[in-house]
Amino acid sequence: xxxxxxxxxxxxxxxxxxxFINGFYKRDILSVEQFSQEDLNYVFSRxxxxxxxxxxxxxxxxxxxxxxxxxxxxxxxxxxxSFIAAMERLGGKVIPITEGxxxxxxxxxxxxxxxxxxxxxxxxVIVLRHPQIGSSAMAAxxxxxxxxxxxxGAGEHPTQALLDLFTIKNELGCINGLRVAMVGDxxxxxxxxxxxxxxxxxxxxxxxxxxxxLRLPMELMNMLIDKGIDVRESHKIEDVIETADVLYVTRIQxxxxxxxxxxxxxxxxxxxxxxxxxxxxxxxxxMHPLPRISEIDYRVDKDPRAAYFRQVQNGxxxxxxxxxxxxxxx
Amino acid sequence: xxxxxxxxxxxxxxxxxxxFINGFYKRDILSVEQFSQEDLNYVFSRxxxxxxxxxxxxxxxxxxxxxxxxxxxxxxxxxxxSFIAAMERLGGKVIPITEGxxxxxxxxxxxxxxxxxxxxxxxxVIVLRHPQIGSSAMAAxxxxxxxxxxxxGAGEHPTQALLDLFTIKNELGCINGLRVAMVGDxxxxxxxxxxxxxxxxxxxxxxxxxxxxLRLPMELMNMLIDKGIDVRESHKIEDVIETADVLYVTRIQxxxxxxxxxxxxxxxxxxxxxxxxxxxxxxxxxMHPLPRISEIDYRVDKDPRAAYFRQVQNGxxxxxxxxxxxxxxx
Amino acid sequence: xxxxxxxxxxxxxxxxxxxFINGFYKRDILSVEQFSQEDLNYVFSRxxxxxxxxxxxxxxxxxxxxxxxxxxxxxxxxxxxSFIAAMERLGGKVIPITEGxxxxxxxxxxxxxxxxxxxxxxxxVIVLRHPQIGSSAMAAxxxxxxxxxxxxGAGEHPTQALLDLFTIKNELGCINGLRVAMVGDxxxxxxxxxxxxxxxxxxxxxxxxxxxxLRLPMELMNMLIDKGIDVRESHKIEDVIETADVLYVTRIQxxxxxxxxxxxxxxxxxxxxxxxxxxxxxxxxxMHPLPRISEIDYRVDKDPRAAYFRQVQNGxxxxxxxxxxxxxxx
Numbered sequence: 001x002x003x004x005x006x007x008x009x010x011x012x013x014x015x016x017x018x019x020f021i022n023g024f025y026k027r028d029i030l031s032v033e034q035f036s037q038e039d040l041n042y043v044f045s046r047x048x049x050x051x052x053x054x055x056x057x058x059x060x061x062x063x064x065x066x067x068x069x070x071x072x073x074x075x076x077x078x079x080x081x082s083f084i085a086a087m088e089r090l091g092g093k094v095i096p097i098t099e100g101x102x103x104x105x106x107x108x109x110x111x112x113x114x115x116x117x118x119x120x121x122x123x124x125v126i127v128l129r130h131p132q133i134g135s136s137a138m139a140a141x142x143x144x145x146x147x148x149x150x151x152x153g154a155g156e157h158p159t160q161a162l163l164d165l166f167t168i169k170n171e172l173g174c175i176n177g178l179r180v181a182m183v184g185d186x187x188x189x190x191x192x193x194x195x196x197x198x199x200x201x202x203x204x205x206x207x208x209x210x211x212x213x214l215r216l217p218m219e220l221m222n223m224l225i226d227k228g229i230d231v232r233e234s235h236k237i238e239d240v241i242e243t244a245d246v247l248y249v250t251r252i253q254x255x256x257x258x259x260x261x262x263x264x265x266x267x268x269x270x271x272x273x274x275x276x277x278x279x280x281x282x283x284x285x286x287m288h289p290l291p292r293i294s295e296i297d298y299r300v301d302k303d304p305r306a307a308y309f310r311q312v313q314n315g316x317x318x319x320x321x322x323x324x325x326x327x328x329x330x
Numbered sequence: 331x332x333x334x335x336x337x338x339x340x341x342x343x344x345x346x347x348x349x350f351i352n353g354f355y356k357r358d359i360l361s362v363e364q365f366s367q368e369d370l371n372y373v374f375s376r377x378x379x380x381x382x383x384x385x386x387x388x389x390x391x392x393x394x395x396x397x398x399x400x401x402x403x404x405x406x407x408x409x410x411x412s413f414i415a416a417m418e419r420l421g422g423k424v425i426p427i428t429e430g431x432x433x434x435x436x437x438x439x440x441x442x443x444x445x446x447x448x449x450x451x452x453x454x455v456i457v458l459r460h461p462q463i464g465s466s467a468m469a470a471x472x473x474x475x476x477x478x479x480x481x482x483g484a485g486e487h488p489t490q491a492l493l494d495l496f497t498i499k500n501e502l503g504c505i506n507g508l509r510v511a512m513v514g515d516x517x518x519x520x521x522x523x524x525x526x527x528x529x530x531x532x533x534x535x536x537x538x539x540x541x542x543x544l545r546l547p548m549e550l551m552n553m554l555i556d557k558g559i560d561v562r563e564s565h566k567i568e569d570v571i572e573t574a575d576v577l578y579v580t581r582i583q584x585x586x587x588x589x590x591x592x593x594x595x596x597x598x599x600x601x602x603x604x605x606x607x608x609x610x611x612x613x614x615x616x617m618h619p620l621p622r623i624s625e626i627d628y629r630v631d632k633d634p635r636a637a638y639f640r641q642v643q644n645g646x647x648x649x650x651x652x653x654x655x656x657x658x659x660x
Numbered sequence: 661x662x663x664x665x666x667x668x669x670x671x672x673x674x675x676x677x678x679x680f681i682n683g684f685y686k687r688d689i690l691s692v693e694q695f696s697q698e699d700l701n702y703v704f705s706r707x708x709x710x711x712x713x714x715x716x717x718x719x720x721x722x723x724x725x726x727x728x729x730x731x732x733x734x735x736x737x738x739x740x741x742s743f744i745a746a747m748e749r750l751g752g753k754v755i756p757i758t759e760g761x762x763x764x765x766x767x768x769x770x771x772x773x774x775x776x777x778x779x780x781x782x783x784x785v786i787v788l789r790h791p792q793i794g795s796s797a798m799a800a801x802x803x804x805x806x807x808x809x810x811x812x813g814a815g816e817h818p819t820q821a822l823l824d825l826f827t828i829k830n831e832l833g834c835i836n837g838l839r840v841a842m843v844g845d846x847x848x849x850x851x852x853x854x855x856x857x858x859x860x861x862x863x864x865x866x867x868x869x870x871x872x873x874l875r876l877p878m879e880l881m882n883m884l885i886d887k888g889i890d891v892r893e894s895h896k897i898e899d900v901i902e903t904a905d906v907l908y909v910t911r912i913q914x915x916x917x918x919x920x921x922x923x924x925x926x927x928x929x930x931x932x933x934x935x936x937x938x939x940x941x942x943x944x945x946x947m948h949p950l951p952r953i954s955e956i957d958y959r960v961d962k963d964p965r966a967a968y969f970r971q972v973q974n975g976x977x978x979x980x981x982x983x984x985x986x987x988x989x990x
Contacts, residue, residue: 005705006680008722008990009713016718020336045335053339058346058395058454059423062338065718067745078448081425085397085452088423093719093748095741096426096756114951117961118738121973122745124718291444301447313451330338350666375665383669388676388725388784389753392668408778411755415727415782418753426756621774631777643781660668 016065018328025328028140029148032161032194037201044166046321046330047314054089062329063092069123072098073130078290079150083127086319095123113142120145125326146326154190159322160289161194163315168246170314171285171307181207181240184250184270184295186216191289192250196220205230207240211266214256236269241279247272248287249295273297277305287311346395348658355658358470359478362491362524367531374496376651376660377644384419392659393422399453402428403460408620409480413457416649425453443472450475455656476656484520489652490619491524493645498576500644501615501637511537511570514580514600514625516546521619522580526550535560537570541596544586566599571609577602578617579625603627607635617641676725678988685988688800689808692821692854697861704826706981706990707974714749722989723752729783732758733790738950739810743787746979755783773802780805785986806986814850819982820949821854823975828906830974831945831967841867841900844910844930844955846876851949852910856880865890867900871926874916896929901939907932908947909955933957937965947971
């Protein structure tokens with residue numbers, strides 16, 4: 001039976017190989033700090049191609065032969081389903097490792113590193129969400145396959161920042177020369193910090209609208225001033241609505257306020273509605289990392305300037321571009 | 331690096347297009363009420379083709395290029411795995427959104443509609459299970475991709491009713507002229523109500539067997555009488571077993587009885603066993619929406635008239651037919 | 661509309677058929693006891709082919725047309741993701757049935773057998789993990805598709821034992837003539853028992869290192885002696901480290917000790933570190949079923965003799981070989 005066994009495969013036929021060997025091939029995606037303008041242009045033009053492909057074909061076989069392990073140590077339906085859709089639309093396979101992660105190996109005392117090295121044995125790339133700051137960078141040191149950081153606690157969520165910037169470019173045609181207003185919780189909002197960092201590479205004006213208790217951290221503000229970026233802060237959207245090209249709105253969480261009456265006082269300054277948008281430019285966009293609570297009135301959804309759902313879709317294209325790039329296929 | 335970028339795709343090659351543009355293309359599947367006899371015939375003959383395909387090939391590439399988001403706000407392993415298998419056997423991709431849905435966006439206060447519009451950005455069709463009556467219809471108003479209702483609380487579960495009717499037709503060759511007996515909890519049983527509604531389009535006799543406290547609701551009974559359907563009610567299976575072509579059995583839940591002794595009194599009237607089936611026709615079928623508890627004795631499983639597991643398989647074919655139809659591929 | 665319906669498929673084209681009809685085709689994989697040396701050689705040489713395929717292609721279409729239901733009644737990220745990766749790399753489809761299994765049908769009182777027969781309607785092979793001893797064998801009696809036991813409580817976990825033996829053969833070139841030392845919890849460790857059973861088919865020397873309270877069960881020891889295997893027991897790794905070709909290390913759980921001071925006394929005898937390995941052969945391997953806690957020092961990971969992560973990867977190839985074999989494709 002074992003002698004002269006008929007082989008299953010004819011392995012001469014074909015070999016899986018990288019098609020594009022550039023700065024992204026086998027690289028980890030850990031932080032927005034690693035992206036130069038040239039890198040951003042590269043990823044954005046690949047994302048454009050992904051958009052065109054999805055519209056025409058829906059899916060393709062670009063990542064046939066590759067497997068993604070999508071490892072989520074905390075639930076984030078939004079981000080995990082975006083990565084799963086991205087990999088599947090590229091013809092790759094997905095091993096979702098979400099549920100049960102807290103019950104099984106971890107509860108037996110296994111370290112994150114051991115888990116990552118174990119998972120690496122099955123796959124070609126890992127997307128990692130973990131509540132601990134620096135977790136993705138630590139994992140990247142110990143495994144050989146590329147790690148894409150899908151959020152490391154209070155740390156970074158680089159693909160979110162990339163999709164935000166891609167949305168601005170895509171909707172308005174360029175980044176230089178724009179006035180971008182960030183609104184809401186600028187202190188704790190991870191997405192605001194990362195996007196601000198990316199924007200600081202460009203010739204933009206930035207406006208920061210928040211309550212006193214939720215202002216942009218000093219370090220970020222100093223960095224912007226050092227770079228000579230035109231920055232101003234304000235308490236009310238009214239101050240920025242007329243000149244903003246981008247209104248980037250975030251959730252203000254009640255829990256951030258030591259005193260609920262403080263929250264009640266300020267919350268209405270940070271709500272975007274139809275009335276407010278009457279005073280905005282005709283060519284501008286409203287963005288939001290979602291989920292929203294009541295920061296943007298539902299009636300705004302029909303306004304063509306409401307870009308937040310297109311922003312979600314852009315996340316798909318950016319993630320497709322990154323997955324393909326780190327695997328040498330874009 | 332970004333200039334003269336080698337394109338990844340040659341998008342001239344092919345375009346994803348609907349092959350069949352009929353009444354199902356881009357249509358939501360929300361309720362059995364939307365199905366005419368012609369519609370039912372169409373879906374059933376497509377389901378026949380699916381059955382033949384699965385037997386011969388197992389899977390195919392009919393829905394290559396399409397992605398299903400399978401969104402379950404309450405667990406239903408049975409229904410979700412049937413839809414996942416259906417989409418996968420058709421060569422489509424699946425984004426399962428189940429676990430964690432309660433912890434992540436929803437707990438951040440996101441509305442169902444925002445979640446649905448977000449998920450829509452990644453996919454071509456959505457299957458939705460949600461505990462709230464009318465949820466699928468509401469979602470369908472706000473999203474552009476087709477929604478298939480996989481159960482909206484006390485509302486409807488249309489694919490279950492379609493697979494029930496398909497099973498009857500498939501097992502017995504026709505629907506007109508049959509005597510169908512429904513047994514058990516006819517008051518709360520969603521599947522009984524929907525199947526009854528579908529059957530009322532045909533020339534059938536209906537027999538309803540239940541305890542007094544679980545009789546078919548008056549509105550449904552009046553509707554049947556208005557349509558001139560031959561209906562009778564009874565307390566015991568014995569009254570219908572000899573003439574029934576279809577015995578459709580459902581769970582009777584103890585919790586429905588205010589007094590446990592009432593339950594003990596009646597429960598034995600609603601158990602199907604080998605002894606009972608000796609008095610049934612040779613060509614008849616026993617159906618059950620499953621899971622069963624003790625309504626059908628395990629020894630009945632070997633009787634060729636036990637159709638309840640074939641019924642499960644028919645669910646696969648019906649769901650394949652519907653997915654393909656709403657995407658214009660059947 | 662229903663007359664002269666254009667058919668969707670041309671079913672003449674092709675038929676899904678077994679390519680290899682041998683002892684594995686349609687067979688359940690329930691226990692290591694069912695594997696003869698000839699069987700093991702067969703599976704191992706198929707696993708070798710899988711390894712070569714994965715390295716060159718990543719994935720293939722060998723199981724195109726086939727669907728696996730991966731049913732886990734208790735979480736085991738490690739095992740389930742290995743099976744999912746295995747099926748996906750072979751081009752098959754996977755229906756993961758994990759989350760929610762405890763809430764939905766089961767909580768409605770459904771029996772394991774009914775669940776298995778239901779799931780069988782959608783798929784071609786079932787992988788089952790269930791906490792109850794004998795559950796897979798019981799399921800196998802009632803369903804027609806092959807069942808692969810992925811752990812039945814204190815019972816068996818045959819694919820783990822196969823991947824362990826495959827690792828030994830793969831790393832050291834043969835099995836006969838080796839000295840294998842098992843270290844740690846030899847009383848409760850399911851993997852130790854199964855691997856011991858497989859090894860007893862070969863001409864090996866076995867060394868068992870454990871605290872008194874965690875010695876190999878008498879029945880196993882007697883079986884080995886009856887077969888004339890060279891066996892010895894010991895309290896310290898030091899006694900075996902110099903001559904072992906394989907050091908198979910397992911977790912020792914504090915909870916196994918009635919008195920914590922007993923644990924503290926012995927635990928250091930069962931830790932593998934760089935210092936210890938200096939005394940080991942140059943050509944030997946350290947194995948561990950993982951997850952580890954502190955039995956193997958992290959610095960050992962870089963030693964080429966540390967085989968435990970390659971062991972994980974071998975699990976992928978063994979599971980690919982078995983899935984393909986029971987479906988008649990290997």
